[in-house]
Amino acid sequence: MSLYDxxxxxxxxxxGQEELRQVYLDHLSEHPxxxxxxxxxxxxxxxxxxxxxxxxRVLLTLHRKLRMWLQMGGHCEPGDPTLAAAALREATEExxxxxxxxxxxxxxxxxxxxxxxxxxxxxxxxxxxxxxxxAVEAISDESLDxxxxxxxxxxxxxxxxxxxxxxxxxARL
Numbered sequence: 555m556s557l558y559d560x561x562x563x564x565x566x567x568x569x570g571q572e573e574l575r576q577v578y579l580d581h582l583s584e585h586p587x588x589x590x591x592x593x594x595x596x597x598x599x600x601x602x603x604x605x606x607x608x609x610x611r612v613l614l615t616l617h618r619k620l621r622m623w624l625q626m627g628g629h630c631e632p633g634d635p636t637l638a639a640a641a642l643r644e645a646t647e648e649x650x651x652x653x654x655x656x657x658x659x660x661x662x663x664x665x666x667x668x669x670x671x672x673x674x675x676x677x678x679x680x681x682x683x684x685x686x687x688x689a690v691e692a693i694s695d696e697s698l699d700x701x702x703x704x705x706x707x708x709x710x711x712x713x714x715x716x717x718x719x720x721x722x723x724x725a726r727l
Contacts, residue, residue: 558582558589560636561598564660564679574664578677588677591629596675600640601627602656602683603719604649606702607727612720613691614712615648616699623703623712625719627678628696637661641681649685649700650692657682662722665715682723 555563565578578598587593603625604613614623626648627641634640638656645654665678693700705724709717 555635557630557632557634557636557640558586561589561679564637568661568664571664574666577666578664578679581675581677589630591673594672594674596673596677597629598637599627599629599676599678600634600637600644600681601625601678602641602645602654602681603662603716603723604645604651604654604683604685604689605657605723605727606685606689608687609702610705611702612705612708613649613651613685613689613700613702614708614716615694615697616701618696618698621698623701623716625680625716626683627680637679638681641679642683645681645683648694648696650694651685651689653686653689654683657684657723657726659726662726663719665719667715680719682719682726 582588585593589598617624626645628644630640661679662682663680669676691700708720
């Protein structure tokens with residue numbers, strides 16, 4: 555099965571955000587290259603919020619280009635077999651944390667956001683990843699900083715999309 559086919563199946567099975575979910579499915583139907591950065595009409599991305607539930611905290615990255623505190627994530631790559639694998643790869647690469655596991659149940663939320671030209675949209679499929687008890691983070695080239703925040707601190711540093719992702723992840727926990 556291709557990554558494109560996996561994305562369609564994941565989105566068809568995703569419950570919630572029906573209107574936005576349909577936007578994603580329509581986009582993929584209209585753009586066979588809609589999984590890839592080269593699709594300038596927009597493309598599907600995969601991300602994961604790294605959570606340490608035992609300590610009530612999340613790991614956020616200060617994105618180098620956007621200069622915003624965000625969850626780990628980014629573009630799908632040809633070697634990614636599934637959206638979940640892409641999200642886990644991105645979370646591991648950007649956090650440096652070994653042994654992350656995705657929260658069961660598939661994506662936690664969807665978030666469509668505008669990005670600078672030449673592309674127009676990221677159609678982000680957002681997961682949550684549980685950090686092991688002995689998690690040690692390591693900053694990547696894509697980040698200016700990497701920091702753990704208590705759940706109640708996230709709204710002070712991150713935008714509404716990250717707050718929604720955290721709320722949805724905590725509800726699933």
